[in-house]
Amino acid sequence: MRRLPWTPIAAFALIVVIALLAPWLGLANPVSMDVPHRLAGPSAAHWLGQDEFGRDVFARLIWGARVSLSVAVAAAALACVVGTTLGVVGGFLRGIAEILALRSIDVLLCFPPLLLALLVVTLLGPGATTLIPVLALVYLPGFTRVAYAGVLTARSQDYVEAMRVLGAGKSRIMLRTILPNIGGPLLVQFSLAMAAAVVLESGLSFLGLGVVPPAPSWGLMIGAARATMTQAPLLLLWPCLALTATILVMNALCDGLRDAVDPHPAYRPTARRLLDALAPGLLPTPRAVLDLRGLTVEIDTPHGPIHPVRDVSLQVFPGETLAIVGESGSGKSVTSLAITGLLPGAARVISGAACLDGTDLLRLSEDRLRNLRGAAMAMVFQDPGSSLNPVHRIGDQIAEAIIAHRPMPRAQATSAALALLQRVGIPDPARRLRAFPHELSGGMRQRVMIAIAIANGPRLLIADEPTTALDVTIQAQVLDLLADLKRERGLALLFITHSLPVVAEIADRVAVMYAGEIVETGPTAEVFLNPRHPYTAALLRSAPVEDGPAPEGIAGVVPPPTALPPGCIFAPRCDRAAPVCTTTHPALEAAGEGRAVRCIRWNQP
Numbered sequence: 001m002r003r004l005p006w007t008p009i010a011a012f013a014l015i016v017v018i019a020l021l022a023p024w025l026g027l028a029n030p031v032s033m034d035v036p037h038r039l040a041g042p043s044a045a046h047w048l049g050q051d052e053f054g055r056d057v058f059a060r061l062i063w064g065a066r067v068s069l070s071v072a073v074a075a076a077a078l079a080c081v082v083g084t085t086l087g088v089v090g091g092f093l094r095g096i097a098e099i100l101a102l103r104s105i106d107v108l109l110c111f112p113p114l115l116l117a118l119l120v121v122t123l124l125g126p127g128a129t130t131l132i133p134v135l136a137l138v139y140l141p142g143f144t145r146v147a148y149a150g151v152l153t154a155r156s157q158d159y160v161e162a163m164r165v166l167g168a169g170k171s172r173i174m175l176r177t178i179l180p181n182i183g184g185p186l187l188v189q190f191s192l193a194m195a196a197a198v199v200l201e202s203g204l205s206f207l208g209l210g211v212v213p214p215a216p217s218w219g220l221m222i223g224a225a226r227a228t229m230t231q232a233p234l235l236l237l238w239p240c241l242a243l244t245a246t247i248l249v250m251n252a253l254c255d256g257l258r259d260a261v262d263p264h265p266a267y268r269p270t271a272r273r274l275l276d277a278l279a280p281g282l283l284p285t286p287r288a289v290l291d292l293r294g295l296t297v298e299i300d301t302p303h304g305p306i307h308p309v310r311d312v313s314l315q316v317f318p319g320e321t322l323a324i325v326g327e328s329g330s331g332k333s334v335t336s337l338a339i340t341g342l343l344p345g346a347a348r349v350i351s352g353a354a355c356l357d358g359t360d361l362l363r364l365s366e367d368r369l370r371n372l373r374g375a376a377m378a379m380v381f382q383d384p385g386s387s388l389n390p391v392h393r394i395g396d397q398i399a400e401a402i403i404a405h406r407p408m409p410r411a412q413a414t415s416a417a418l419a420l421l422q423r424v425g426i427p428d429p430a431r432r433l434r435a436f437p438h439e440l441s442g443g444m445r446q447r448v449m450i451a452i453a454i455a456n457g458p459r460l461l462i463a464d465e466p467t468t469a470l471d472v473t474i475q476a477q478v479l480d481l482l483a484d485l486k487r488e489r490g491l492a493l494l495f496i497t498h499s500l501p502v503v504a505e506i507a508d509r510v511a512v513m514y515a516g517e518i519v520e521t522g523p524t525a526e527v528f529l530n531p532r533h534p535y536t537a538a539l540l541r542s543a544p545v546e547d548g549p550a551p552e553g554i555a556g557v558v559p560p561p562t563a564l565p566p567g568c569i570f571a572p573r574c575d576r577a578a579p580v581c582t583t584t585h586p587a588l589e590a591a592g593e594g595r596a597v598r599c600i601r602w603n604q605p
Ligand code: SF4
Pocket: 533, 534, 535, 568, 569, 570, 571, 572, 574, 575, 576, 577, 578, 581, 586, 598, 599, 600, 601, 602
């Protein structure tokens, strides 16, 4: 465990202690009225003034904290326990448990949160005790989804397999191995649920469906102050300030705790995420390291031009991994070659832009592009055996890569190469520095390629099937190394693969390509849990799942760029195709938060 977040802990403790000690702080009675002095401003006797009934605002603020905080913490804790249990049981046991857990959550998600809360409060009647289960019900699906996705990811890891091999039982694996690994995301979810519960409690109290007057709560205070805001605007300010400060402290606390319990070195723009959670859209979206817009590639053939990549747009942000996944011939590698300006002679980009930190790579001269390759952007290829020069020593090849962009004495470059070999986990790096590529294993050669790729601190790393040639154990180590480097350095990682398990392990977001087009994009967990394009769903069904149903192949093959069908290109292989699909080419359209899909029927039953 790293250093605890003492500042948020102290701030949260202060808020809780003040709220708990309210009866002993010598405050004025929060419900006693003094109508002759209604709306009086701050004074020595009433530090924050008096409300519309002459009640002491300071006392009501402190007593209101007791109600608002206890409702929010209890609701978030209840949602966390029930939601996490559902997600963990569903993800770990699979089968009927998974169906029951996820379908019940899907039913809850059909209702907008505020409507669901209004419905249940109307049925059960207002009151602080009713609010706790109501708010728990609203925030429960978030915990289930986070836990479920976390368990699915963790259960396929080698360390879980290792525990099984050691003879550990299911409950031990769950408690000792999987739960600690999903603790971080759950803590973040807890902080968000707690902060959102404070806001929703205030909203429901404001509507008269939460805490019953005259008991004080921040929501009631805001609701009452609204009616008199022209005469006494400060009455609105105090509860709003208290609400905002408490939520900021809660978020900082849970964020800090998550960082403290997560042993991974991390690239975390904490302040930015905190503000994003509190006020979505307040801060501008960080600029994408890679911003690809409408990329179309043309290749001349004896039968005329073909377009293996059409209108491809994607963005990769700092500290993020975007995986491009699809079968052979889907255009993944052509896209990456176009970005780096390494397309073969017969191919050319005919439209689009590929901006790396704002510079359009497609419009640069070859000299400028060469300066950026290996410096601002780097690539790791599939076969490290053929990517390393067989007649030069490893150390010389890494030093060469460094000196190509940062001229320095050879000895200095060699010591930098040694540090890089250490960083990528090569055992006995001083000796390996003098080794030739054939003296290293496949996994070590790929680590050397990664060392060369990061030698000059690139902002964008493109990894084109970097683990395909490796066996499963080495593959997992290389993926871990890439994920660590991404977090450490805030790299934008564009990962190209045909393997869905690899995507699940490494990618934050995924772009599914089919026959030269992106057919679906979105956060990996959401796309995998709820694919919206029939091709994505078919790809998922074709991947082997431990203890799951037998994989199903996808009928047919990817059409070649010379013989694309009319309408939807996936129509000949699609089990949902309708007559309209063969005449209308679907556009990539928004399909929910951060998601897009290219299918006419994605939202039809
Ligand atoms: S548009 Fe029609 S054919 Fe294409 S993926 Fe959607 S349902 Fe299938």
